[in-house]
Amino acid sequence: xxxxxxxxxxxxxxxxxxxxxxxxxxxxxxxxxxxxxxxxxxxxxxxxxxxxxxxxxxxxxxxxxxxxxxxxxxxxxxxxxxxxxxxxxxxxxxxxxxxxxxxxxxxxxxxxxxxxxxxxxxxxxxxxxxxxxxxxxxxxxxxxxxxxxxxxxxxxxxxxxxxxxxxxxxxxxxxxxxxxxxxxxxxxxxxxxxxxxxxxxxxxxxxxxxxxxxxxxxxxxxxxxxxxxxxxxxxxxxxxxxxxxxxxxxxxxxxxxxxxxxxxxx
Amino acid sequence: xxxxxxxxxxxxxxxxxxxxxxxxxxxxxxxxxxxxxxxxxxxxxxxxxxxxxxxxxxxxxxxxxxxxxxxxxxxxxxxxxxxxxxxxxxxxxxxxxxxxxxxxxxxxxxxxxxxxxxxxxxxxxxxxxxxxxxxxxxxxxxxxxxxxxxxxxxxxxxxxxxxxxxxxxxxxxxxxxxxxxxxxxxxxxxxxxxxxxxxxxxxxxxxxxxxxxxxxxxxxxxxxxxxxxxxxxxxxxxxxxxxxxxxxxxxxxxxxx
Numbered sequence: 001x002x003x004x005x006x007x008x009x010x011x012x013x014x015x016x017x018x019x020x021x022x023x024x025x026x027x028x029x030x031x032x033x034x035x036x037x038x039x040x041x042x043x044x045x046x047x048x049x050x051x052x053x054x055x056x057x058x059x060x061x062x063x064x065x066x067x068x069x070x071x072x073x074x075x076x077x078x079x080x081x082x083x084x085x086x087x088x089x090x091x092x093x094x095x096x097x098x099x100x101x102x103x104x105x106x107x108x109x110x111x112x113x114x115x116x117x118x119x120x121x122x123x124x125x126x127x128x129x130x131x132x133x134x135x136x137x138x139x140x141x142x143x144x145x146x147x148x149x150x151x152x153x154x155x156x157x158x159x160x161x162x163x164x165x166x167x168x169x170x171x172x173x174x175x176x177x178x179x180x181x182x183x184x185x186x187x188x189x190x191x192x193x194x195x196x197x198x199x200x201x202x203x204x205x206x207x208x209x210x211x212x213x214x215x216x217x218x219x220x221x222x223x224x225x226x227x228x229x230x231x232x233x234x235x236x237x238x239x240x241x242x243x244x245x246x247x248x249x250x251x252x253x254x255x256x257x258x259x260x261x262x263x264x265x266x
Numbered sequence: 267x268x269x270x271x272x273x274x275x276x277x278x279x280x281x282x283x284x285x286x287x288x289x290x291x292x293x294x295x296x297x298x299x300x301x302x303x304x305x306x307x308x309x310x311x312x313x314x315x316x317x318x319x320x321x322x323x324x325x326x327x328x329x330x331x332x333x334x335x336x337x338x339x340x341x342x343x344x345x346x347x348x349x350x351x352x353x354x355x356x357x358x359x360x361x362x363x364x365x366x367x368x369x370x371x372x373x374x375x376x377x378x379x380x381x382x383x384x385x386x387x388x389x390x391x392x393x394x395x396x397x398x399x400x401x402x403x404x405x406x407x408x409x410x411x412x413x414x415x416x417x418x419x420x421x422x423x424x425x426x427x428x429x430x431x432x433x434x435x436x437x438x439x440x441x442x443x444x445x446x447x448x449x450x451x452x453x454x455x456x457x458x459x460x461x462x463x464x465x466x467x468x469x470x471x472x473x474x475x476x477x478x479x480x481x482x483x484x485x486x487x488x489x490x491x492x493x494x495x496x497x498x499x500x501x502x503x504x505x506x507x508x509x510x511x512x513x514x515x516x517x518x519x520x521x522x523x
Contacts, residue, residue, distance in 0.1 A: 083399070084400050095395075
């Protein structure tokens with residue numbers, strides 16, 4: 001039997017802010033080409049886990065590897081090289097508001113990879129077209145776009161550098177159901193055909209069902225369940241059941257612990 | 267002994283802030299050695315600091331020069347020393363009031379703008395986005411601003427010196443009835459290069475302080491509108507205080523008896 005190295009490997013990662021433990025031994029593998037959706041309530045450590053894998057936060061202990069290579073505490077050129085292999089769609093799209101739409105999409109190409117301006121613009125227009133935006137949008141400023149359009153531009157920017165891995169932070173939050181579905185379709189379209197590995201955090205079950213090939217549930221800083229997307233509604237796990245059916249009653253209590261996590265996030 | 271605990275806590279957090287600030291400065295300056303460089307960002311910030319601050323700094327300087335001439339006239343005429351007005355105006359402006367007042371005005375304008383802009387970028391995750399697009403935010407955002415501040419503040423202050431002296435001149439000639447030629451001769455007779463240069467050195471240091479405080483507080487902004495608001499306030503207050511403090515230290519360095 002050959003040993004398959006997972007694309008992303010997270011081993012026993014701990015992260016605390018002061019006395020507030022957010023990640024308490026999270027362990028997770030993502031295979032190449034897999035689309036993993038991590039579900040969990042607000043303040044359960046989803047965002048922190050994602051930021052640790054992205055290299056924006058440094059875990060207190062544990063291992064995070066991509067293609068068997070450590071990615072914790074990278075600096076300088078190594079960090080930039082790692083960032084060149086990944087893409088990220090932020091919750092609020094995080095477009096640079098001083099730059100035009102096409103400059104946003106081409107930013108990683110021009111600044112990070114030194115692509116000439118003319119070529120970068122062509123690629124940007126192509127990527128905008130992929131997410132269903134007309135060329136005339138390219139010369140607008142991000143503030144002139146609706147939330148849904150900003151998300152699309154963010155998606156175009158995330159895929160512009162042809163990354164191997166893309167991270168999505170609540171891609172559908174704040175969008176109407178139709179626009180959310182459009183974004184979900186685009187995510188599937190932009191990633192699955194190209195074999196891109198994706199890691200998404202969300203609490204939108206409709207979105208999870210659509211884009212996931214597998215699902216993991218995080219609760220109190222630990223991955224408590226992981227399975228195929230199809231198994232999610234009969235997981236046999238009381239926590240997962242409560243979450244996917246959105247019940248107020250169940251093993252997950254929104255009491256003291258929850259409040260503490262919220263304080264950390266604030 | 268519990269009453270000692272708050273004192274210790276304040277002292278420790280003060281030291282922690284100094285440490286964070288030192289690391290921040292080190293990272294910002296250290297990021298500048300290797301390419302890519304961002305000449306467009308540097309140029310844009312130079313225009314923002316140098317060109318767009320001109321009206322504010324010019325108005326401050328011209329009124330300050332005029333007031334100086336008026337005040338020294340009403341004081342000096344009591345012991346018939348009106349002849350010294352010109353030199354008092356030019357020395358006060360070049361050594362102290364030019365750099366300090368320009369520094370405080372720019373601290374309000376630029377320090378606040380940088381803290382608000384970078385703070386908003388932090389809150390909306392644009393700084394994280396920069397990192398994920400293989401761009402070092404220190405290098406892309408912070409260093410160009412620091413460099414522009416250090417380069418442009420001396421230029422602004424040199425202009426403030428000229429405009430301030432002109433303010434004193436205009437008032438003395440048109441209001442106090444001085445003759446133009448002796449006034450100008452008096453102005454330059456005792457002026458030394460050191461007077462102007464010390465002011466320009468101050469300006470460069472103030473430029474560094476203002477941009478550093480703006481960037482630092484913005485970069486470490488708390489969440490939401492309130493976080494950005496606090497960052498902006500802190501940037502203006504801390505840069506103003508540091509300007510006055512370093513002004514004393516530099517004066518001591520140049521003119522200690």
